[in-house]
Amino acid sequence: MNDERKPKIKRIASTKSMGLLMRDYFVELAEAAEDPGRKVAWCTSVGPAELLRSFGFDVYFPENHGAMLGSARMAADLIPRANALGYSPDICSYLTSDVGAFLAGVSPMTKVDERIKGVPGPDVLVFNTNQCRDVQDWFLWYGRHFDVPVIGVHSYAGIGDVRDLHVKSIAGQMEALVPELERISGTKFDIDRLREVVGLSRRCSELWKEVLDTASARPAPLTFFDGTILMGPAVVLRGDSRANEFYETLIAELRQRIDEGEGAVEDEAYRIYWEGMPIWGRLRANATLFLENRACVVASTYCNSWIFQDLDPEDPFMSMARAYTKLFIVRNDEFKERYIDEMLDVFSVDGILFHDAKTCPNNSNSRYGMPERYVEDKGVPTLVINGDLNDMRLVSDEQMVTNVEAFIEQLAERKDA
Amino acid sequence: MSDLFCGVDAGAAATKVVLVDPSGGVVGSSVRRSGVDFTSTARRNLEDALAQAGAARDAIRRTVSTGYGRTNVDFADETMTEIACHATAVHHAFPRPVTVVDIGGQDSKVIRIDADGRRVNFKMNRKCAAGTGAFLEEIGLRLDVELTELDRLAHEASDPVSLGSFCTVFTKTEVLGLIRQGRRIEDIAHGVYDSVAKRILEMDPLTGEVVMTGGVVEHNPMVATLLSSRIGRQVHVLERAQLAGAHGAALRAIGGGAKEKTDA
Known part of the structure; x- marks a missing residue:
């Protein structure tokens, strides 16, 4: 096949406006860090961002920064710096690459706009351990460095049904953060402002779901790889009306693609579900491979x-x-399989790829026999790939290509049968 | 000479070429180390295989390449993964549901195929050389024996050692400790092969009939002996196991269904 006939990644036009929105957000953070009248809160990506926004904090998400370090393929040079401080190469490579970047004084955010000099110094760090314990340890490192409070919510892990006792406990922990946040922000808690932010965040969720649901169309107008980029505002700007405006524009573009029968993948023949973390340093390579x-x-x-x-x-x-608490990552395997079953149905999926990310056990669901259960009990083809979110030393490109191509060959044989 | 079909397996350690007639019978083959230039190695193999078959280049109707260097084979019409090609070669000889175990120079694979030769599932080793040909080469160096000698030595074991390490480097350290303890090299060689068998059984429980392919088992049949012993039933070894990938590619060249080759 010559180069002219090789399929190309189709760029989603709205990505450009998202880039501007993200730039504005990063610049605002940089300005907030320099302005004594504004306060910066660092928050885990599924932490209580709405509560922080209701106090007027500018909210910064280190995991987003971690993903940027991964995408920029800077992580492998930075991780060893954190390792040298006793943070193991086996723990979260977001943590180690982010701490390593801080120690090296580098950040991909500085390339977004010249007004950004680095990560915005925090006034408080707020975590929720619903994802893992690593986020807490990550924030504690910065808390010690900046000598600022580290507060948060300790969540459940591996639960089946979400019961009232779970919800009451977590809600109580969130409410208990209020006095400290009032003290740090110098702002009295305002329930009506919180309601407003929660309402905006809810709307953002609805719109983001609508974006992702467009991929149930055949051909799908966007891929998982597009989604990992387009999700930026849903992560860092939920509760901010600008995120919602962006997603309304994006949905219109994706609907137009559906109306015109334009798929993200030319001549789409196979539909895959990706379970686990993205491989940030290989987004483009993997998008092209599929x-x-x-x-x-x-x-x-x-x-x-x-x-x-x-x-x-x-x-x-x-x-x-x-x-x-209802997040996938907080739940047990029984729930997770029910959830994935539904996705397979809604999105007409032919097979599941499980990414076993070396440094992210909580987001690697291939480690307790799930892929085998899908093959043996449900007849769903699965593929497990070994890799990592940020540490590209743990990725074998040759094995990835062979694994994915062999998997597609397997799906083709099934279709032929 | 009738029409020929060509399969090229440009593997990490060795490049193999197989020529088959339209019925799938092998009429020529060639194996040599892949080296650093996959393209010229494949071409030289092709010339050798054609000479063996007594055929000219223009007798070849279609070529499928496989293996890590599959896109480097400039005379291939199509490419296919080695997983597909090993499955095809095994199904050609064992037309029933089987589990294929392929141990190559760089990786190991377990492939389950159904009665029609379709893959039910496959697994590849992690990004780790333990249990592959590269592992045996490393251990051979540590024991200061030619790889061709290792299998013979293992057959003369009287009190085999058991190696516990997961990693090639750590296994070498473990072997060093055994040498210092004065353990016989034959017993260590046996333990090394048993370690390869254990790595395979960590990948998959190996249900049903098992067929082994790849260069490692062709040159080190002790692996099949020990794997048979561990699973409690006879493991088959495909004839000319090292050629399985190339033979499967040649069979695919007859039947079609491979992916059009893209430039490397």
Whole structure:
């Protein structure tokens, strides 16, 4: 096949406006860090961002920064710096690459706009351990460095049904943050402002879900790889009306693609579900790999993780607690399989790719026999790839290509049968 | 000479070429180390295989390449993964549901195929050389024996050692400790092969009938002996196991269904 006939990644036009929105957000953070009248809160990506926004904090998400370090393929040079401080190469490579970047005094954000000199210094760090314990340890390192408070919510792990006792406990922990946040922000807690932010965040979730749901169309107008970029505002600007405006524009573009029968993958023949973290340093390579094999990764647990349908402005604390506890990552395998089953159905999936990310056990669901159960019990083809979110030393490109091509060959044989 | 079909397996350690007639029978083959220039190695193999078959280049109707260097084979019409090609070669000889174990120079694979030769599932080793040909080469260096000698030595074991390490480098350290303890090299060689068998069984429980392919088992049959012993039933070894990938590619060249080759 010559180069002219090789399929190309189709750029989503709205990505440009998203870039501007993200730039504005990063610049605002940089300005806030320099302005004594403004306060910066660092928050985990599925932490209580709505609560922080209601106090007027500018909210910064180190995980977003971690993903930027991964995408920029800077992580492998930075991780060893954190390792040298006793942070193991086996723990979260977001943590180690982010701390390493801080120690090296580098950040991909500085390339976004010259007004950005680095990460914005925090006034408080707020975590939720609903994802893992690493986020807490990550924030504690910065808390010690900046000598600022580190507060947060200790969540459940591996639960089946989300019960009232879970929700009440988490809501109580969130409410208990209020006095400290009032003290640090110098702002009195305002329940109506929280309701407003929760309402905006809920709307953002609905719109983000609508974006992802467009991929149920055949051909799908976007891929998982597009989604990992387009999710930026849903992560860092939920609760801010600008995120919602962006997603309305994006949805219109994707609907137009559907109306015109334009798929993200030319001549789409296979539809894959991606379970686990993205491989940030290989987004483009992997997008191309699937594209060349006429396969579209139509849905993922990862992109779905920023859909919080339980948020309810009428009952902000309880609904935040419910939304942030109902997350896939907090649940047991029985729930996770039910959830994935539904995705396979909604998105007409041919097979599941499980990414076993070396440094992210909580987001690697291949480690307790799930892929085998899908093959043996449900007849769903699965593929497990070994890799990592940020540490590209753990990725074998040759094995990735062979694994994916062999998987597509396997799906082709099934279709032929 | 009738029409020929060509399969090229440009593997990490060795490049193999197989020529088959339209019925799938092998009429020529060639194997040599892949070296650093996959393209010229494949071409030289092709010339050798054609000479063996007594055929000219223009007798070849179609070529499928496979293996890590598959896109470097400039005379291939199509490419296919080695997983597909090993499955095809095994199904050609064993037309029933089987589990294929392929141990190559760089990786190991377990492929389950159904009665029609379709893949049910496959697994590849992690990004780690333990249990592959590269592992045996490393251990051979540590034991200061030619790789061709290792299998013979293992057959003369009287009190085999058991190696516990997961990693090639750590296994070498473990072997060093055994040498210092004065353990016989034959017993260590046996332990090395048993370690390869254990790595395979960590990948998959190996249900049903098992067929082994790849260069490692062709040159080190002790691996099949020990794997048979561990699973409690006879493991088959495909005839000319090292050629399985190339033979499967040649069979695919007859039947079609491979992917059009893209430039490397």
